Amino acid sequence: MAKQFDYATMKEVFARFEAAEPHPKGELEHVNAFTLVVAVALSAQATDAGVNKATRALFKVADTPEKMLELGLEGLTEHIKTIGLFRQKAKNVIKLSQILVETYGGEVPSSRAALQSLPGVGRKTANVVLNMWFGHPAQAVDTHIFRVGNRTGICPGKDVDAVERAIEDNVPVEYQRHAHHWLILHGRYICVARKPKCKACPIADLCQFEEKTL
Template structure:
């Protein structure tokens, strides 16, 4: 098995995240929501779908549905119809209804604050749980998606063979002062600058600090 490249030195990490922070001091998720429950639903729906696509599907839904109980009253058929424009909508609707029932029965309709409890919910994996822990409960949890995986390997911020290694690399290598917002900065950087097919290197704010060899002109 090929050895992973070493992560960037500490001072380079500080320089990179200082620039990302200067450009966006208070980053937030692009998934539209009005409360923790809606964010949990939105993140669960976002698997293999874009945030923009989820937002279009939930715009009207979230005007009507604010709680797990209201979701149960809407029912699986009503939810399926509301989210039919996103991928895997039937399975996702089933998961959200089951999840909502558990939240009502076991958590008083509230979103739990532990990773184990979140990951026990239907349709909630580690990435979804980490988004909730970070965005709702202020924990420096790192939700690694395809954008973050790509950026961390290209830049050597946190090289890893899989998302778990990258998550550990972020926790181990990114300075503590940037941990809370690291995954927001990284996902936005991957979404809008360090794109998969053709990274926008000429406008990248960390171009001179990035060791990626195949920079675009």
């Protein structure tokens, strides 16, 4: 595990990320808070591209919890059957839609605890929604961020919770809002798992990874 960067290095790392991509965005397609919750919940153990392909038609007919309940379990299942674990995910989406209608007046709550109480919504999903829709500096740690954090020294930690804390504790406050998007995109397209593209990396000279592909 790499050692945690000092503050000056962290600031330089994220200044470079910002220069390369000033306005990073998540790649899951959505039209409102509800469709974002659904898309993120469906993305567990699936690719964003695969989820987007399934939800484009789905969200045209069910972009609110009320409409999702009208579509029903069978209708939803038919839309998302190309996504991994689709049967359980469909049950979760129907259940969370029912809870949103009955408990929250059809609105998506803006608290982590409330979000995590919904079926199929864990801490990572809640953090994505808090960050992308409500603008909170929440950090959703996925496999890309875990790998990049430990490989480079940006946010090392033995598990996802430790990596999340490392981001919150060490990333300069002005970069907190977009930190997890920069790290995800970096891990998805440059600091990939098997053969990182170090020649294209904007922080290669700062990174602690010893097996650089230079």
